[in-house]
Amino acid sequence: MAQMTGGEAVIQALRHEGVDVVFGLPGVQIMGIYDAFYAQSDIRLITVRHEQTTAYMADGYARVTGKPGVALVVPGPGVQNASAALGTAYAASSPVLLLAGQIESFNIGSDRGALHEINDQIEIIRPITKWCQRVNDVPSIPGAIHEAMRQMRTGRPRPTEVEIAPDVLATTADVTLPPVIPPAPAALDWDQVRRAAALLRGASKPLIWAGGGAVLADATRELIALAEALGAPVATTSEGKGVFPEDHRLSLGVGFYGHGASSWAAPQADVVLAVGTRLTSQAVGLNAVRVPQRLIHLDIDPTVIGKNYPAEVRLVTDARAGLQALLEEVRRQDTPAPRWSDVEIQDMWRSQERWLQDKAPNQCEIWRSMQRVLPDDAVLVSGITNLGYWAHFAYRSRQPRTYLTSSYFATLGFSFPVALGAKVAVPERPVVSITGDGGFMYALPELATAVHYGIGVVVVVFVDNALGASKNDQRTRFKGREIGTTLHNPSFAEVARVFGAQGITTEPERLDQALQEALASGKPTVIEVPVPTWAPPFQIQPRTN
Numbered sequence: 001m002a003q004m005t006g007g008e009a010v011i012q013a014l015r016h017e018g019v020d021v022v023f024g025l026p027g028v029q030i031m032g033i034y035d036a037f038y039a040q041s042d043i044r045l046i047t048v049r050h051e052q053t054t055a056y057m058a059d060g061y062a063r064v065t066g067k068p069g070v071a072l073v074v075p076g077p078g079v080q081n082a083s084a085a086l087g088t089a090y091a092a093s094s095p096v097l098l099l100a101g102q103i104e105s106f107n108i109g110s111d112r113g114a115l116h117e118i119n120d121q122i123e124i125i126r127p128i129t130k131w132c133q134r135v136n137d138v139p140s141i142p143g144a145i146h147e148a149m150r151q152m153r154t155g156r157p158r159p160t161e162v163e164i165a166p167d168v169l170a171t172t173a174d175v176t177l178p179p180v181i182p183p184a185p186a187a188l189d190w191d192q193v194r195r196a197a198a199l200l201r202g203a204s205k206p207l208i209w210a211g212g213g214a215v216l217a218d219a220t221r222e223l224i225a226l227a228e229a230l231g232a233p234v235a236t237t238s239e240g241k242g243v244f245p246e247d248h249r250l251s252l253g254v255g256f257y258g259h260g261a262s263s264w265a266a267p268q269a270d271v272v273l274a275v276g277t278r279l280t281s282q283a284v285g286l287n288a289v290r291v292p293q294r295l296i297h298l299d300i301d302p303t304v305i306g307k308n309y310p311a312e313v314r315l316v317t318d319a320r321a322g323l324q325a326l327l328e329e330v331r332r333q334d335t336p337a338p339r340w341s342d343v344e345i346q347d348m349w350r351s352q353e354r355w356l357q358d359k360a361p362n363q364c365e366i367w368r369s370m371q372r373v374l375p376d377d378a379v380l381v382s383g384i385t386n387l388g389y390w391a392h393f394a395y396r397s398r399q400p401r402t403y404l405t406s407s408y409f410a411t412l413g414f415s416f417p418v419a420l421g422a423k424v425a426v427p428e429r430p431v432v433s434i435t436g437d438g439g440f441m442y443a444l445p446e447l448a449t450a451v452h453y454g455i456g457v458v459v460v461v462f463v464d465n466a467l468g469a470s471k472n473d474q475r476t477r478f479k480g481r482e483i484g485t486t487l488h489n490p491s492f493a494e495v496a497r498v499f500g501a502q503g504i505t506t507e508p509e510r511l512d513q514a515l516q517e518a519l520a521s522g523k524p525t526v527i528e529v530p531v532p533t534w535a536p537p538f539q540i541q542p543r544t545n
């Protein structure tokens with residue numbers, strides 16, 4: 001037990017939970033927390049230029065490390081500015097703790113017009129968090145922060161929020177830190193495991209779909225071992241990209257909106273094992289699970305299982321534990337003969353390459369040139385931009401936690417600030433944000449943050465002077481009636497230099513050299529690449545056979 005202020009209790013509790021960096025933006029109600037950073041050096045404080053960036057950076061940090069990221073904001077507008085980023089983390093099942101201020105305790109719920117007041121603030125946070133709580137006294141602070149962390153370290157990791165009024169932060173009281181208990185191992189229903197293993201062993205064409213849940217569970221080793229034991233090819237969602245090495249002979253790459261090498265394989269499968277995926281709207285068209293295919297659905301979140309497709313076997317457990325158990329059961333009997341030949345899988349890739357070359361030859365060329373420069377451990381944040389979507393297919397990811405998306409939230413503007421957070425987590429590795437001219441502008445002022453803290457992210461901005469996906473939508477669905485989708489831009493390279501960052505303008509043909517130069521410099525760099533407006537894959541009619 002020790003005497004401390006509420007603000008100090010927050011910092012002590014964060015340190016106790018292993019937090020080493022907080023992304024914040026100050027204001028009167030959270031100065032008690034800001035002040036408590038002053039007297040310590042264990043936790044780094046990074047102040048950004050807009051609250052969206054606090055939660056985006058926390059998300060980027062969380063995705064590459066697997067550790068919860070922490071954002072700190074004022075109530076009202078601070079919370080609301082952070083909310084699209086928190087919603088993105090919710091969609092991507094990313095562990096982000098939002099520490100939010102509140103108005104003074106005596107004002108809460110009174111709608112008097114107190115500074116930064118939102119009547120019932122927690123209710124706008126609840127739909128985008130797994131767990132949230134207001135703390136009303138100092139001794140409860142470490143327990144609330146511990147519970148927020150426990151929620152994110154167990155089950156499906158989604159954002160949490162803790163909000164504290166300024167009078168509580170200023171009060172001194174006796175505080176005890178709770179014991180940190182390692183999470184219990186995931187429970188397993190062995191009957192279901194045996195049923196699943198029998199189905200897989202008896203399958204003539206087993207297929208595995210791996211999603212973001214497999215990444216979150218760090219299940220790569222188990223996934224490879226099971227796929228090899230079964231001779232089953234593995235397709236991933238875009239969130240799962242990289243969890244199965246895409247240069248493995250059993251990889252089918254990403255299936256997205258009915259496209260991908262998976263679209264040749266999926267219709268042939270008789271048993272589908274879905275791991276850590278909702279099998280959501282992206283698993284449509286030829287990628288969809290269809291009768292009479294038999295679905296084994298493995299997910300830590302029981303509400304996901306069977307939601308989009310009826311599951312014959314339900315395995316509610318963490319992806320790694322579930323895959324390990326399946327592997328043990330499958331190995332109990334002779335390894336079945338390979339049901340898909342290497343030639344078959346190679347043919348699907350050849351068909352996919354032909355389709356890609358037909359639909360997106362320029363984007364493929366750009367990705368081939370970037371791939372030549374990027375090492376396997378480079379982190380790529382695939383933004384809501386044409387080259388970002390085509391990367392799902394045209395870029396080969398070989399390691400988990402190296403390919404970050406905004407999942408079904410498809411949040412324009414997330415790429416650059418998420419990349420900043422990822423780079424803070426792994427400063428020794430290349431981190432590249434792929435963004436359009438529309439998306440980059442959302443958080444462009446954070447170039448100042450990158451320069452201030454020496455965060456050497458490389459931003460590749462594809463400039464078509466348009467909200468390209470929307471413009472292409474008008475061209476294809478609205479008979480070319482283009483309105484409100486053309487953009488006026490500054491030179492992004494020049495803007496970067498004005499901020500004190502490095503700015504490079506290059507044609508797509510020389511992008512590999514520019515990227516090499518940027519990575520070698522270690523400096524925050526913006527590479528501006530002029531491109532025409534191209535069609536995104538989800539606006540291209542998927543094949544039907």
Ligand SMILES: Cc1ncc(C[n+]2csc(CCOP(=O)(O)OP(=O)(O)O)c2C)c(N)n1
Binds near residue numbers: 384386411462467
């Ligand atoms: C927050 C948010 N607002 C709007 C959209 C809708 N939207 C999707 S793509 C897009 C255009 C993006 O333009 P840009 O960043 O320049 O990329 P481009 O499509 O031109 O490659 C828009 C407006 C979105 N996905 N998210």
Ligand SMILES: [Mg+2]
Binds near residue numbers: 437438464468
């Ligand atoms: Mg654009």
